[in-house]
Amino acid sequence: MEFERLLASRHHFMKASEIRELLKLLDQPEVISFAGGIPDPEFFPREAFQRASAEVLTQAEPLQYSISEGDLGLRQQLKAHMADLGVPCGVENILITSGSQQALDYIGKLFLSPGDTALVESPTYLGALAAFNAYEPRYDRLQVQGNQSPEVSTAAAQAAGSCVKFAYVVPDFSNPTGETLGCGAREALLDRATTLDCAVIEDAAYQALRYEGEAIPSILSLELKRTGDINRCRTLYCGSFSKTLAPGLRVGWIVAAKPLIDQMVLIKQASDLHSPTLNQMLVSHVLSEGFPAHLEYLRKSYRERRDVMLNALTSYMPDGVHWSQPEGGMFVWLTLPPHIDGAALLKRALEQEKIAFVPGQAFHADGSGANTARLSFSCGKPDSIREGVQRLARVLTAV
Amino acid sequence: MEFERLLASRHHFMKASEIRELLKLLDQPEVISFAGGIPDPEFFPREAFQRASAEVLTQAEPLQYSISEGDLGLRQQLKAHMADLGVPCGVENILITSGSQQALDYIGKLFLSPGDTALVESPTYLGALAAFNAYEPRYDRLQVQGNQSPEVSTAAAQAAGSCVKFAYVVPDFSNPTGETLGCGAREALLDRATTLDCAVIEDAAYQALRYEGEAIPSILSLELKRTGDINRCRTLYCGSFSKTLAPGLRVGWIVAAKPLIDQMVLIKQASDLHSPTLNQMLVSHVLSEGFPAHLEYLRKSYRERRDVMLNALTSYMPDGVHWSQPEGGMFVWLTLPPHIDGAALLKRALEQEKIAFVPGQAFHADGSGANTARLSFSCGKPDSIREGVQRLARVLTAV
Known part of the structure; x- marks a missing residue:
């Protein structure tokens, strides 16, 4: 059976996300990953959900x-x-x-x-x-x-x-x-x-x-x-x-x-x-x-991680690398020197230093942004974030 | 702001379901409703879900x-x-x-x-x-x-x-x-x-x-x-x-x-x-x-309700009304004499006997089926099903 003939024309627009495919490869121990961008499960109000489910059920x-x-x-x-x-x-x-x-x-x-x-x-x-x-x-x-x-x-x-x-x-x-x-x-x-x-x-x-x-x-x-x-x-x-x-x-x-x-x-x-x-x-x-107290806890916890990442970037990154100064959220955006390709850098970073991030090109509908990268600080412990930035800086310095 | 100008062309195809609008009107005490078609919440394995949520959370x-x-x-x-x-x-x-x-x-x-x-x-x-x-x-x-x-x-x-x-x-x-x-x-x-x-x-x-x-x-x-x-x-x-x-x-x-x-x-x-x-x-x-035991319980419970409805239809319905003999599921389909309109019947049935069902025309993409009706037996207790069929038969006999 020829399935393709039957598909709606929209299927030409629906491609597998390169990033999702990429993330599947990163699930190794030893790799420090800034690639994710999901919340840290440690911060879930799990006990509140336990109480809630016991009550509503x-x-x-x-x-x-x-x-x-x-x-x-x-x-x-x-x-x-x-x-x-x-x-x-x-x-x-x-x-x-x-x-x-x-x-x-x-x-x-x-x-x-x-x-x-x-x-x-x-x-x-x-x-x-x-x-x-x-x-x-x-x-x-x-x-x-x-x-x-x-x-x-x-x-x-x-x-x-x-x-x-x-x-x-x-x-x-x-x-x-x-x-x-x-x-x-x-x-x-x-x-x-x-x-x-x-x-x-x-x-x-x-x-x-x-x-x-x-x-x-x-x-x-x-x-x-x-x-x-x-x-x-x-x-x-x-x-x-x-x-x-x-x-x-x-x-x-x-x-x-x-x-x-x-x-x-x-x-x-x-x-x-x-x-x-x-x-x-x-x-x-x-x-x-009580949502406000939980939000305060989240803000305090993620703020610490953001601060560690921004400080480590300042301490370790070589000249010519620039980054955003997020006032919230989970991401820092790196702009690399124009000759550095984010996807090639990721390959080297994984091989040489077991450090991962998301190359930035995929986020551009027009295919630009080859020299950009997204780093997430949401799921790393402070020591691991510092160590990860240091590793990434070593790869970049060696380019 | 003119919203309609901005909508995708599909909005012409997406209309509010008459049945859903209808069902909103039926939520009165005293009304015996065969209109639903949802499972009886009494049969939910609620305690099993309580145990499951305590465990997985x-x-x-x-x-x-x-x-x-x-x-x-x-x-x-x-x-x-x-x-x-x-x-x-x-x-x-x-x-x-x-x-x-x-x-x-x-x-x-x-x-x-x-x-x-x-x-x-x-x-x-x-x-x-x-x-x-x-x-x-x-x-x-x-x-x-x-x-x-x-x-x-x-x-x-x-x-x-x-x-x-x-x-x-x-x-x-x-x-x-x-x-x-x-x-x-x-x-x-x-x-x-x-x-x-x-x-x-x-x-x-x-x-x-x-x-x-x-x-x-x-x-x-x-x-x-x-x-x-x-x-x-x-x-x-x-x-x-x-x-x-x-x-x-x-x-x-x-x-x-x-x-x-x-x-x-x-x-x-x-x-x-x-x-x-x-x-x-x-x-x-x-x-x-253990799903099979729960399925057996469901089948036994709904079978009883189906049997009550089919027996009541045989006992009370006037000549010229026909119905399906479902071997399972939740519905019996009524075919009324050709001159009876299901929607008009529903109006009379609600007013005169406080009994509800779904007129069948809405289920026909081509607008036919005016003399049909859907009855659900899933949520009624046996006495209520019997009483409901009797009421509906009285309305039909009086037409």
């Missing part, structure tokens, strides 16, 4: 079907959480998703017909490209910093026979660069989206993990100040408990104008009926035990 | 990210389960999904470009139409019984500028009719799919709930006898624990040729990374405590 409800919108109790907690973030909204503006990866899939499904334009930064989050690719868009590069003219994007999209549907950004401590958009850049992005009359996708996966400085208002909160009404906002906010509670439960959420949430509830119904009832009730229960 | 693993293919232990158990069903396969032929609804979404995503043809029965499972609609197919009616010529389907698809991608069936105790395809009809379907060179989607959601008679080999097992190699089979088998363990956990699976599973692993990665780790481990743990 005294009833049958967590095991039964539930509504596509998501658990009402959890949405009420999220409503309060969003109000704290400067986004007063109703529970009808919130949809529970199976992680923010599913939010990105639904956003692709909601907005993108084949050939439609999505604006993405370069580099950007790989998982967003993977989610959007299923809907066969074209990409145009979004330069949030600087004076990129919206007219250029409109003209390029029109030339391709379509229009710009949305601009996608990770404004806080982004994956992969660790960088944060300032308030001015956020306002400028809203101006540009208004001119383009397109949506803004605010991927806030790391927002809660700020280790220094003042929180910058979310793009949705800035737009709310302009419109005064969430149901007239063009920004869709994607939140996640994967970095703050536990990714294995797959619980995230979208906040947006009700007409968009209503459409996404239909998408949810058709694609998996609802996120697991049990998982939503567990998260709700753990949140009710 | 002693580790951090259920809270961490995991692979897109699904928990290896669970896939090994499913491999053994499939072998028992006459489908020897490898773990690489199995993908864990978030319920079989997600399997249907992925199948649409895998095969359907806009305008492609899907063959569906009339009536068929509404959730399948909802899942496929997101990919903007055209539908052609599949008549599994009888001598429908495959050439007609091919010609219709070609006239629409595309080809037939798959035939979708619920062969065992189908939702909505409760009917089962015999072995001959399954073989004939495989013949037809071979001529059409299309895939076959075998939705086995109710397969384990057989209350009498011999199990009929699954379509995939019949095809395996022909090809001798799962990787050359055109049938995709969709299984679910929603009817046998607990739907709120959203755990199902697909079994298919490896090239198709590989594509769906990419789809899974891009759409939600993986099904929740915790839920897969819980199901695996509960299965290991």
